[in-house]
Amino acid sequence: MLAQLGQSIDGFIASRTGDAEYVTGDADREHLHRLRALVDAVVVGAATVAADDARLTVRAVPGDNPVRVVLDPRGVLPQDTATLTDGAAATLWVVGPEVEVPDGLADHVEVVRWEDDGPMAPHQVLDLLAARGLTRVLVEGGGRLVSAFVEAGAVDRLFLTTAPVLIGDGVPGLRVGGTDRLADALRPAARRWVLGEDVVTEFVLRDGAPEGGATGRGVTSRPPLRSVGHVPAEDEQVHVVDPDPQGA
Numbered sequence: 001m002l003a004q005l006g007q008s009i010d011g012f013i014a015s016r017t018g019d020a021e022y023v024t025g026d027a028d029r030e031h032l033h034r035l036r037a038l039v040d041a042v043v044v045g046a047a048t049v050a051a052d053d054a055r056l057t058v059r060a061v062p063g064d065n066p067v068r069v070v071l072d073p074r075g076v077l078p079q080d081t082a083t084l085t086d087g088a089a090a091t092l093w094v095v096g097p098e099v100e101v102p103d104g105l106a107d108h109v110e111v112v113r114w115e116d117d118g119p120m121a122p123h124q125v126l127d128l129l130a131a132r133g134l135t136r137v138l139v140e141g142g143g144r145l146v147s148a149f150v151e152a153g154a155v156d157r158l159f160l161t162t163a164p165v166l167i168g169d170g171v172p173g174l175r176v177g178g179t180d181r182l183a184d185a186l187r188p189a190a191r192r193w194v195l196g197e198d199v200v201t202e203f204v205l206r207d208g209a210p211e212g213g214a215t216g217r218g219v220t221s222r223p224p225l226r227s228v229g230h231v232p233a234e235d236e237q238v239h240v241v242d243p244d245p246q247g248a
């Protein structure tokens with residue numbers, strides 16, 4: 001399971017008005033589209049779709065569109081959003097038990113009713129998707145949703161892109177529970193690339209082992225899978241950042 005966020009160097013994914021166009025640059029957008037092309041389903045929070053009206057399709061690289069999954073416990077998804085109207089790819093609209101769904105939705109939209117009130121538990125969401133054969137999943141935002149999936153231990157690889165911009169105040173990006181001792185902080189295995197002005201850090205949070213295989217706040221002791229995630233092709237304008245360029 002993959003997750004991604006593009007955030008400012010001070011940890012925000014949008015301004016305080018919700019303006020998120022764009023935090024990161026073109027190369028990171030291309031990387032995001034490549035991630036979409038690798039998965040069966042892309043999952044977003046309804047708050048994100050309401051703010052961005054993102055199409056969630058693969059356009060910057062060749063590839064098939066994933067199923068678009070919108071998690072909407074309170075029914076805040078606008079009816080004219082692209083995911084409900086454009087027919088570009090299938091949309092799974094997962095709604096809370098009290099949400100009134102309008103008649104006459106487009107054929108590409110399937111409504112799934114969640115049985116419980118409140119936030120949708122990440123592992124249950126993944127079970128729901130797996131039951132539909134959607135096993136390769138990218139959680140694309142926003143900050144609250146990605147953080148919930150990371151906190152639940154549901155994410156194998158997290159691609160966190162940081163852009164050299166200071167937003168100062170806005171929508172928080174990744175937030176995980178704190179620790180008293182720095183030594184207890186989550187410090188997963190990671191590798192980095194420069195993408196234009198941005199830096200992508202790929203965190204290996206799990207190795208794809210079944211639930212219970214993870215060792216608490218760290219990564220599993222088993223070697224990370226190499227088959228999931230983006231490995232840049234040789235001809236891409238991407239290079240590994242040398243963490244010690246001076247040899248110091």
Ligand SMILES: NC(=O)c1ccc[n+]([C@@H]2O[C@H](COP(=O)([O-])OP(=O)(O)OC[C@H]3O[C@@H](n4cnc5c(N)ncnc54)[C@H](OP(=O)(O)O)[C@@H]3O)[C@@H](O)[C@H]2O)c1
Pocket residue numbers: 004005006007013014017018019020023044045046047048049051052071072073074118119120121122140141142143144145146148171172
């Ligand atoms: N830079 C980026 O990479 C990026 C990516 C995506 C979005 N954005 C920006 O981020 C902003 C939205 O982010 P956000 O953090 O405020 O919202 P968010 O993560 O999109 O909000 C969570 C949404 O998912 C629903 N949800 C369902 N289950 C959940 C769970 N287990 N945990 C948390 N939420 C759950 C929430 O419903 P309830 O509200 O009913 O709880 C809410 O609609 C927008 O301004 C968007 O433009 C930026």
